[in-house]
Amino acid sequence: MTDMNxxxxxxxxxxxxxxxxxxxxxxxxxxxxxxIRTDTYDDINPYIxxxxxxxxxxxxxxxxxxxxxxxxxxxxxxxxxxxTIENAVNLSWGGTRIIHFAELLSKAMNGLPVAxxxxxxxxxxxxxxxxxxxxxxxxxxxxxxxxxxSGIVINGDVVYGHDGFAxxxxxxxxxxxxxxxxxxxxxxxxxxxxxATGVARTAREWLELSDEPSVLRSLDTISSKxxxxxxxxxxxxxxxIFEFTGKILGRSFADFIAFSSPEAIVLFxxxxxxxxxxxxxxxxxxxxxxxxxxxxxxxxxxxxxxxSDAAILGASALAWEL
Amino acid sequence: MTDMNxxxxxxxxxxxxxxxxxxxxxxxxxxxxxxIRTDTYDDINPYIxxxxxxxxxxxxxxxxxxxxxxxxxxxxxxxxxxxTIENAVNLSWGGTRIIHFAELLSKAMNGLPVAxxxxxxxxxxxxxxxxxxxxxxxxxxxxxxxxxxSGIVINGDVVYGHDGFAxxxxxxxxxxxxxxxxxxxxxxxxxxxxxATGVARTAREWLELSDEPSVLRSLDTISSKxxxxxxxxxxxxxxxIFEFTGKILGRSFADFIAFSSPEAIVLFxxxxxxxxxxxxxxxxxxxxxxxxxxxxxxxxxxxxxxxSDAAILGASALAWEL
Numbered sequence: 001m002t003d004m005n006x007x008x009x010x011x012x013x014x015x016x017x018x019x020x021x022x023x024x025x026x027x028x029x030x031x032x033x034x035x036i037r038t039d040t041y042d043d044i045n046p047y048i049x050x051x052x053x054x055x056x057x058x059x060x061x062x063x064x065x066x067x068x069x070x071x072x073x074x075x076x077x078x079x080x081x082x083x084t085i086e087n088a089v090n091l092s093w094g095g096t097r098i099i100h101f102a103e104l105l106s107k108a109m110n111g112l113p114v115a116x117x118x119x120x121x122x123x124x125x126x127x128x129x130x131x132x133x134x135x136x137x138x139x140x141x142x143x144x145x146x147x148x149x150s151g152i153v154i155n156g157d158v159v160y161g162h163d164g165f166a167x168x169x170x171x172x173x174x175x176x177x178x179x180x181x182x183x184x185x186x187x188x189x190x191x192x193x194x195x196a197t198g199v200a201r202t203a204r205e206w207l208e209l210s211d212e213p214s215v216l217r218s219l220d221t222i223s224s225k226x227x228x229x230x231x232x233x234x235x236x237x238x239x240x241i242f243e244f245t246g247k248i249l250g251r252s253f254a255d256f257i258a259f260s261s262p263e264a265i266v267l268f269x270x271x272x273x274x275x276x277x278x279x280x281x282x283x284x285x286x287x288x289x290x291x292x293x294x295x296x297x298x299x300x301x302x303x304x305x306x307x308s309d310a311a312i313l314g315a316s317a318l319a320w321e322l
Numbered sequence: 323m324t325d326m327n328x329x330x331x332x333x334x335x336x337x338x339x340x341x342x343x344x345x346x347x348x349x350x351x352x353x354x355x356x357x358i359r360t361d362t363y364d365d366i367n368p369y370i371x372x373x374x375x376x377x378x379x380x381x382x383x384x385x386x387x388x389x390x391x392x393x394x395x396x397x398x399x400x401x402x403x404x405x406t407i408e409n410a411v412n413l414s415w416g417g418t419r420i421i422h423f424a425e426l427l428s429k430a431m432n433g434l435p436v437a438x439x440x441x442x443x444x445x446x447x448x449x450x451x452x453x454x455x456x457x458x459x460x461x462x463x464x465x466x467x468x469x470x471x472s473g474i475v476i477n478g479d480v481v482y483g484h485d486g487f488a489x490x491x492x493x494x495x496x497x498x499x500x501x502x503x504x505x506x507x508x509x510x511x512x513x514x515x516x517x518a519t520g521v522a523r524t525a526r527e528w529l530e531l532s533d534e535p536s537v538l539r540s541l542d543t544i545s546s547k548x549x550x551x552x553x554x555x556x557x558x559x560x561x562x563i564f565e566f567t568g569k570i571l572g573r574s575f576a577d578f579i580a581f582s583s584p585e586a587i588v589l590f591x592x593x594x595x596x597x598x599x600x601x602x603x604x605x606x607x608x609x610x611x612x613x614x615x616x617x618x619x620x621x622x623x624x625x626x627x628x629x630s631d632a633a634i635l636g637a638s639a640l641a642w643e644l
Contacts, residue, residue: 161583
């Protein structure tokens with residue numbers, strides 16, 4: 001079915017609401033892409049059927065029928081070793097099941113090989129193949145979205161660990177005492193502070209605890225985007241929120257550096273758009289908390305992938321390794 | 323000079339006071355060994371000369387002249403990539419210099435190949451080759467000595483990172499606020515609590531802060547060994563000190579697991595002898611702070627290498643990879 005000289009791959013990003021899929025060439029150009037719903041299916045089988053149909057449609061559209069080398073999938077709780085999605089409570093057809101996603105999809109696509117990993121690992125491979133980490137063999141990808149995800153690359157390989165689930169840096173303990181409660185059941189996890197959700201929590205908490213004036217007070221609900229907009233208008237509380245968020249991130253990054261001594265930490269995701277407010281406090285806190293040998297040595301860089309294509313590119317990059 | 327079929331290697335453990343060296347076979351038997359002083363030399367050259375002399379003596383003693391495959395060296399601040407020892411302030415001939423140790427030693431030994439890394443990485447390779455981590459491809463070695471060192475193995479390879487200095491887990495921040503000051507210049511480092519020195523510090527601190535009776539009060543100076551002896555006699559304060567130490571370790575181990583998802587964490591070093599008091603609090607704290615998917619899944623095991631041989635074995639194991 002597959003030809004190792006084929007110069008095109010498929011990237012699929014499985015999200016809670018939608019699934020993005022595209023045909024990608026070796027230089028990272030998305031030749032054709034589309035989106036299907038994820039959340040309208042309670043059962044995996046009709047979802048896979050629609051996904052296969054959509055894939056065949058974009059392959060045809062790209063004019064590359066018979067030239068596809070393989071499929072890369074980024075999905076929450078994706079296990080690279082087994083090709084399964086395990087206990088993905090945020091997927092309507094996920095729940096507490098073990099879903100043999102790669103196997104099912106490969107069958108539906110006439111045997112095309114499928115590689116699967118979690119979304120943050122896929123992003124790391126994408127950045128290494130097409131983006132800010134090109135040429136790097138040791139870096140850590142941190143995705144700042146609804147949660148905080150991570151993909152760790154050591155010696156050019158993604159770290160999957162003993163069980164396939166390594167790289168859950170959103171759940172290291174950032175605040176040891178009285179830390180915020182996390183969806184995972186723990187308290188003080190990095191993602192309760194440094195995700196989009198975490199930034200909104202900080203805003204709500206600080207508004208309640210102080211009388212400091214802020215444009216955020218006039219809002220009924222607050223998202224990290226609201227905090228970003230307020231910061232752009234010079235709102236002091238909003239600026240302090242990003243400073244705090246950056247400090248929490250930088251302190252944790254220092255510990256990550258002690259582990260794998262990366263060349264760079266690459267930031268990606270919605271919250272990474274607040275680069276101008278996050279970078280300085282991250283670097284300050286990071287460099288204050290590393291051993292002298294790493295002070296001002298480790299780069300903090302931001303993703304270079306076009307945001308609309310990044311999810312597909314990240315997943316597709318996995319397929320080159322098939 | 324070297325014959326790839328040679329079945330013997332040399333292991334050298336460079337410590338601040340003494341240097342241990344031995345001839346080792348493929349099963350981890352030390353055929354001949356000796357010790358020289360490290361701290362009587364201010365300059366590297368006469369030290370290397372004495373080391374070479376001692377090596378030739380034990381090679382002769384083992385009867386394996388001409389059958390040595392290579393030399394493995396474990397040394398503080400050893401860089402695997404460059405074979406150098408950098409800024410080793412605890413070595414009398416170290417200081418703030420960069421010493422081309424592997425090159426100097428290889429020359430002095432007629433071109434025998436030399437591999438060098440830090441002592442904790444050497445211990446990890448030793449444990450993987452001959453000890454508790456045999457057959458494991460993903461584990462973290464934690465050495466509990468004067469300080470806390472670490473050697474991280476992922477997919478069967480030691481993690482050296484971008485610069486050769488990865489695996490400094492003794493310097494992750496264990497206590498964020500009002501943490502103890504560390505030799506490295508930071509505060510709250512894991513090793514200020516969980517090393518032999520850290521245990522002694524805890525004892526002195528707690529004796530001063532409380533009136534709790536303890537056999538430790540009668541001592542002029544307190545070492546971790548004193549605390550261990552007191553615990554064995556059932557001294558309540560001493561037992562609480564180990565409980566606290568284990569908790570600090572276990573909490574940090576939980577963060578390490580989120581990074582590389584190891585099969586096991588292997589403990590080694592003088593303080594690891596207090597296994598009966600450390601294991602339960604380590605496992606409790608570790609399992610309370612990991613994501614549900616790792617709860618009660620990651621083993622905490624203790625080194626299986628004979629303590630008197632361990633340093634030589636660890637270093638020698640490096641030489642098999644030459």
